[in-house]
Amino acid sequence: MPERDDGDRPMNEPVRIGVLGCADIAVRRMLPGFAAAADTEVVAVASRSRQKAQSVAQSFRARAVHGYAELLGMGDVDAVYVPLPAALHDRWAEAALAAGKHVLAEKPLAESAKRAEYLFALARDRGLALMENVMFVHHPRHEAVRGLVADGAIGELRSFHAAFTVPALPDTDIRYRPELGGGALADVGIYPLRAALHFLGPGLEVVGAHLVRGPGRAVETAGAALLRTRERLTAHLTFGMDNAYVSRYELWGSAGRITVDRAFTAPADFVPVLELHRNGCREEIRQDPHDQVAATIKAFVASVRAGASPRNAVVRQAGLLDEVRERCA
Structure with a gap:
């Protein structure tokens, strides 16, 4: 049976x-x-x-x-x-x-x-x-980045930099409506924030933030935040929905840095390339395409069959979003 x-x-x-x-x-x-x-x-x-x-x-x-x-x-x-x-x-x-x-x-x-x-x-x-x-957290290239950092490829980790910005949306888009939870922080800011948690851990705290409301808008259309850990690592985050498209993050270390482009919304056929900068040279580490939608569905099915709800970083992420809003109130 x-x-x-x-x-x-x-x-x-x-x-x-x-x-x-x-x-x-x-x-x-x-x-x-x-x-x-x-x-x-x-x-x-x-x-x-x-x-x-x-x-x-x-x-x-x-x-x-x-x-x-x-x-x-x-x-x-x-x-x-x-x-x-x-x-x-x-x-x-x-x-x-x-x-x-x-x-x-x-x-x-x-x-x-x-x-x-x-x-x-x-x-x-x-x-x-x-x-x-x-x-994006279900795409294996981010684990590959973690592996490079753990192996000392860029020396000791010093800071994390991430940006997710998209062009202006149609005026009728619901993401401009505050009563529906609109605004750049919840819509696009959550990506670099989650990435910072992914690499720097739950000990992050917000030390500064700024939200920008575009002309004629009832919600913020852009913003930035500075976070830190007790180990003196920093995270510098930028986000917006009235900008040229940017979707990338970098990890800076004592001996180099790693750059990841198309970091958050890569299509299934996208060939990921990790850029490793050290000793004055740039090395490209190419990876196989991966369908992060399929990977997310697979992870959800596994949770359903286990009857379990791992919190992962969701609650801490929500707390950091609260902190950003409080800083900008």
Whole structure:
């Protein structure tokens, strides 16, 4: 007999996914990823618009559901993906966990560290998986960078520098709406912040920050932050959504530095190149392409089957976002 999960389905059967909302990232990246994965099956797509739900669901041979609450009541949905506007993430993640569903939510998962703590406690108490959809951390090139640093390729690590900026969005974009959780910090600033945690660890604290509100905007459109660790390492972060496109980070050491370009949103066919600068020379370390969407889905499925919600860096990340906001209040 196959091993079984908390219900009556074999654990090796695909995880049945329901999607709350038809956001661009869902239609363009995550739904194709779920459909292509052997371990997931898209069974339902919900929207406030019946027509939109039908259009998207039809493309993925799923059922269309009118309204998010109705999808949470479906017995054949094991896990829910939440790509709603940022201000709605924690509300619907909580509702899904309360309904007994595993959850993969877009970033940021929660509006504060306190809410993130609460959601992980709820998931833990119910034996459910809860994961924030920050995909770049599942790309193996970042582990390769960690290996280079650990091997002393740049001497002793001194500082981390990261930037994620994107061109201006259409005026009607929801990321300009404060009531929906818009703003550059939550949308693009979270990437360099998470990368700093990835390499420098949870002991980071914010020592300075500045948020810039563009002309006529109700939310910040750019910003920068300076962080430090007790070991005197620093992280210098820049972000914005009215800039030329930049997606990169660098680690500076006593004897060299490592540069990673297209660091956060690389497509599946992108050939990663790590640049190692030392002794006045530049060395390129080429790696195989890797699909970080597929890798994220694989990690989520593993959490679902384990019935576990590792906190990873999500709660500390939420705390640092709180600190940046407090510095700029």
